Amino acid sequence: MSTKKALFPLLVCALLTFACRYIVLPEGIDTGPGGGKGWSAVATSIESEDGNLRIELTIRNETNDWSAMQAVAGKPAVLSADGKTTNCDTVVVGTGGHRLAPGFQMRGFTGGTRAEPVIQPLYVECQGVEATPGATLSIEYVYFTGWYNYYEPEANKGEGTLEVNLDEVTTDLTYPIAEPVEGLIQSPDTEITAINDVVLTLTAVERTDTGLRFSWKTANPGEYPSYVHIGIPPVIGADGIIYGIYETPDLASVPITPAGGEAEWTTEVAVPQDATGLYILLSVETGKQRLYANYAIDITDK
Numbered sequence: 267m268s269t270k271k272a273l274f275p276l277l278v279c280a281l282l283t284f285a286c287r288y289i290v291l292p293e294g295i296d297t298g299p300g301g302g303k304g305w306s307a308v309a310t311s312i313e314s315e316d317g318n319l320r321i322e323l324t325i326r327n328e329t330n331d332w333s334a335m336q337a338v339a340g341k342p343a344v345l346s347a348d349g350k351t352t353n354c355d356t357v358v359v360g361t362g363g364h365r366l367a368p369g370f371q372m373r374g375f376t377g378g379t380r381a382e383p384v385i386q387p388l389y390v391e392c393q394g395v396e397a398t399p400g401a402t403l404s405i406e407y408v409y410f411t412g413w414y415n416y417y418e419p420e421a422n423k424g425e426g427t428l429e430v431n432l433d434e435v436t437t438d439l440t441y442p443i444a445e446p447v448e449g450l451i452q453s454p455d456t457e458i459t460a461i462n463d464v465v466l467t468l469t470a471v472e473r474t475d476t477g478l479r480f481s482w483k484t485a486n487p488g489e490y491p492s493y494v495h496i497g498i499p500p501v502i503g504a505d506g507i508i509y510g511i512y513e514t515p516d517l518a519s520v521p522i523t524p525a526g527g528e529a530e531w532t533t534e535v536a537v538p539q540d541a542t543g544l545y546i547l548l549s550v551e552t553g554k555q556r557l558y559a560n561y562a563i564d565i566t567d568k
Contacts, residue, residue, distance in 0.1 A: 319392040346404070414549060440504075477509070491522050496533075
């Protein structure tokens, strides 16, 4: 067992000493990119129109840790068929910057801007080819695992290649949990110990005309005021889409929590009214400034 692997559960427990429940990760989770299989992908739709082949994909996090991934920028996917290879230049594959929980899978994310968000499905488009029997698709990607460190955004970087068998089109996937991970999912009332031992709690979840509003509270037991940055947390639901524009968690302003006092604020995320089975993908400033731990919060009843 690596040193990182041995220390990670202990670190989690130490950081959560003041929480109402401990978050215990299962044996085998690693903080580096070598602890799991990486990412995998399956084709969910293959369509040919005007000589172009469009392959829609679902990607699954099999790293055994929270992870963000993306296809290598500027690198075409490669379609292999009938003994020939074709470069596919249109490649939209990744988590949209978000870290996804281990065992979760997704098929799209929110792109565009906050003023004009766009739901972006994951797909590859190849020009002038067809998917003949035995065809495969290869996509080179990079991924990052573990806690997000603003000062070292590419820490725990790994590389891999998605190999997709185009003879198998899967249409009956269950989102977002492909493989349950023991101890991963947290209830809405979980108290999370954040930076400087400040305790963060989700106090309310409300449906709005445009999505969801989350109410947050922090309680500071210390002798000095403290900020706890959580950004604007996105959600993922039963449709496999991550809702919420990605930005680093420190960009969203939060109130200061006074020494011995409390602070309250809200965040909102645009979500369709018919989106169900939702989980919050929460990043919490923990341990030191701009170091963020990740939590999957169950709000499937909302």
